[in-house]
């Protein structure tokens with residue numbers, strides 16, 4: 556019975572056009588311009604483990620090699636220490652499902668054949684679309700766009716990155732914005748006006764939200780700051796005085812609150828990175844509960860919190876429960892930890908109204924890795940939903956419906972697709 560239900564839910568999900576709720580995918584033109592991929596550069600987050608194990612970035616590690624055989628020896632040495640992590644399994648699934656790897660993992664005997672197939676297939680002009688549309692069956696990818704970056708709406712729905720807005724006390728950041736908008740920033744008022752105009756321009760062109768990933772560089776905690784204080788800090792910086800760390804935080808907090816106001820006024824969604832980062836990242840500063848002053852004071856702003864806030868997923872579940880303006884986004888999660896994903900989803904389904912759960916965000920550079928991530932996501936979702944039916948009194952009908960909502964319907968309604 557459990558198996559039949561799992562198969563039914565999996566079939567349901569496979570037939571769906573998934574909305575990818577967080578994407579960094581390389582555009583098609585760029586993908587082919589870079590030339591065919593190989594086993595040594597069709598990767599994703601396992602690069603961080605390569606760095607963790609060897610102290611070297613992937614490009615540095617392989618850059619020292621004279622042959623692919625040597626590259627394989629180096630990769631094998633890393634795998635001996637770290638092939639257990641989900642970040643690696645993410646790659647193995649892509650090798651198995653798209654490049655005909657028959658074995659459980661790479662070996663001395665099979666790596667060359669996989670490498671050859673990767674080179675051959677990624678050079679095929681139809682491959683990118685085949686993986687994106689046929690294999691992944693995506694409806695759209697909600698993609699992060701850097702300031703002034705262009706996108707193809709056939710593939711992507713834009714969300715505008717806003718970290719530069721937190722750096723406007725620096726002359727070079729201001730100049731780029733002034734040049735783009737053909738305006739002059741003289742003080743805080745003209746600075747926020749310029750940000751408003753930039754957001755408006757992107758919204759007019761189809762962007763659905765803005766995003767901050769400031770957790771990579773500072774605490775998520777922000778508090779209301781008096782306009783006069785923020786204006787004074789910016790004025791002094793514009794006259795060439797270096798602001799102190801406390802002043803920078805105050806100015807940034809002011810801008811973050813301004814951006815939340817802007818979202819409330821325009822209907823743009825406010826996406827925020829929370830939780831897991833990268834090697835040496837500050838873990839406690841990424842706790843989504845630190846966002847409470849912002850979320851609490853902006854009830855008509857829709858917040859889209861990423862990465863399940865992991866490891867603060869339970870905290871994020873309570874945010875979703877108590878704050879109707881918070882959507883919970885599973886972007887990146889299944890490749891971070893499948894077991895953590897299952898536990899998280901199992902609790903959230905008990906806690907949070909289902910329409911605010913966004914079940915998939917690929918967060919990778921290559922379509923091939925979207926596909927393997929999606930397979931991991933479907934597998935976790937099926938496991939959890941079957942368990943909810945078997946143990947936690949969720950009806951079978953509600954379980955099937957939740958699968959559809961989390962991979963498609965919720966995102967369509969939320970982003971207004």
Ligand SMILES: [Zn+2]
Nearest residue numbers: 577578579918
């Ligand atoms: Zn991302």
